[in-house]
Amino acid sequence: MDPKRRFLLKGMLASGAGSALLGGAGLAQAALDLDGRAPVPLVLLTACADVEASFGAGVWAALPRGGALSVLHGEGAGLLAEVTPLLGGGRKLRLVGMVDDATGELLVAQARRQGARMRWLGLHAADRRESRHSVVNGQGGQSALLALGEQLRQSSAGFALKSEQPFSRARDLSLAGLQNGALSADWAVHLGHALAAPGAPVDAAILPAAGARLQGRFVSFVIEV
Amino acid sequence: MSQQTNHVLPRDVTESDFQAAIARFRELLGAENVLVENDQLVPYTKIMMPGDVARNTPSAALTATSVEQVQGVVRICNEYGIPVWTVSTGNNFGYGSAAPGQRGQVVLDLKKMNRILHIDPELCTALVEPGVTYQQLYDYIEENNLPLMLSFSAPSAIAGPLGNTMDRGVGYTPYGEHFLMQCGMELVLANGEIYRTGMGGVKGDNAWQVFKWGYGPTLDGMFTQANYGICTKLGFWLMPKPPVSKPFEIKFEDDTDIADIVEFIRPLRIAQVIPNAVVIAGVIWEAATCNTRRAQYTTEPGATPDHILKQIQKDKNLGAWNVYACLYGTPEQVEVNWNIVQGALKQLGKGRLVSADEAAGTEPFDYRSKLMTGVPNLQEFGLYNWRGGGGSMWFAPVSQARGSECDKQYALAKQILNKHGLDYVGEFIVGWRDMHHVIDVLYDRTDDDERARAEACFGELLDEFEQRGYAVYRVNTQFQDRVAQSYGTTKRRVEHAIKRALDPNNILAPGKSGIDLANDFVL
């Protein structure tokens, strides 16, 4: 790791510095995603029931009234076989999902093969002690980053959120909450919402609370063709 | 036309030169084949090494569809001093994936050059372009009912013979040493010329895929794991599909059995009684590939304690070491060899033989059988869910196929990995006389502390193994320069002299295997 490329800014979001993180252009871009384009069919990919109940619930909540969503469950080669024709089918599509590491690796490889765009790529680890989130930013991912950061800051659990920004001249960002303790899956609900509706304000009040905890290692993504 | 939205530039290239080169690439390839937007490039940054993503972030990615276009790319790169990192199917997981070796290099992705140019079912040869996958070949062979069998790396369904062979990868059939089975390459050199190895330079000759050596110096090997040319066609030999294949497994109870196992296998392997690249897989490898996750047993950080490994071994009906091998031939041949194997095992006095009938439908036996009989699959990706978190580096030292060597290597690797709080997730692949000891250094990239430990661990593995006279056969791009040092200065001087002669502008994959004219050691 290169310490020069990273600085730790605890409470950055809390202090309102989140706008610096997001940047005016980021907001504008995100809003364009939401308003400026014809709606693109959305496909939700989830690895397991816990992800479906948290991340998936966030995605559902982001749908406009009457909005449609296709859902694919599963992992590994099976899921890849379902996704491949979608990516290569020549139709506009946005795949939003959270899956296990192995499946995530296969999906990123497939996205490359199909020349798809990755608007978001995140790694997540959640256990009894804390959650950790490591994001590689594409364009338009900032609003989701902000939503995730905001939720984590408000939660009472320990977390580490890191955003590598390899394409920009900006330094990488690192936020941490030092509490220790019980962890809900609400971060995944917020993330699902933020990725499905980039730029839309995430209103915690309308989001379902995740019933169960979410533990494990996951890869989240938004892939567009 | 996509606009560049990233601020990444190739080393020592000005913004204006880079933009001029991009404009030329667009003219040559069409705008849709020149990727410069962040979102398009993110898939080229999914690395599994511990260094920051920024180290391996490309400035652009190009897709070419013909040899002429590859020649054109190389000419433009020469003009503007643009370094270009070539991938074929681009699935080099654990060795650098599809990311360039150095920040700012332009990735030349040859995935769209995916024609199977020729398969000869009588001579059992193939000639393919870089983007051909093993799955594509498999489907072709099945659809045309050809009596041929493939050998491939474990990510078989998505990986391809050209990229795998160029990186000197291995498979699990009798043709598992893939470079050994390579026969004829076509390369675009740094000056844009086309060079064919072996018989390929002789006009009208049709022996390119059957006779490797041609006349005079045989240079094929020089282009593998190297940066002297871009391979645009690869010929290789296919195994005739045997009438009978008999995959089997032998489970051994104890860690300490490894030396005896190797002594038992070696004579059978050298004499070709067991002709395939036999695998001796450790318990975590086995557990992970039958979908076991570490978190099902413990969520404590650090190395998984031995008592838990024993429990997993018991729960999942695994050996501490699990040997996978296969016999091929007519029923009579297979029966003779089967009797020899059973006799040798009896003499050894340990090991539980498991036949395909007993293990059918269970993992990991199923996917191992498929690997040994040429059926593509992706089951081995279960390794990435063992610990999770997206970190993986293959540590792959070579040794003699001797029990004592394997014993020594296993103990040393486990001790170093455990010291750094990581697990020994390893297997031995038995070559004709060598062992590829392949260890997946798995760690959680979301955990800064674990990432740092993994990096330190990999460095220590290289150092400690080198002190005992061992080196790896292949490595990820973060450690390629370090590994080049293990092989000595003279070798490096020769390699750099060749680089200077063939690619004076240093445009082809600088840094690959530690070869980079910007290196500061004196030639």
Ligand SMILES: Cc1cc2nc3c(=O)[nH]c(=O)nc-3n(C[C@H](O)[C@H](O)[C@H](O)COP(=O)(O)OP(=O)(O)OC[C@H]3O[C@@H](n4cnc5c(N)ncnc54)[C@H](O)[C@@H]3O)c2cc1C
């Ligand atoms: C679970 C798992 C199991 C694995 N098992 C194996 C295994 O059994 N055996 C094995 O060998 N590997 C294995 N790997 C590692 C790797 O994924 C494979 O070797 C894979 O075949 C390499 O990717 P590829 O075939 O797509 O080649 P590519 O990624 O296209 O190429 C590999 C490298 O070769 C060079 N190269 C590619 N194309 C060219 C060209 N046209 N000209 C010049 N140089 C070129 C480049 O340096 C490139 O990075 C495994 C990985 C995973 C995740």
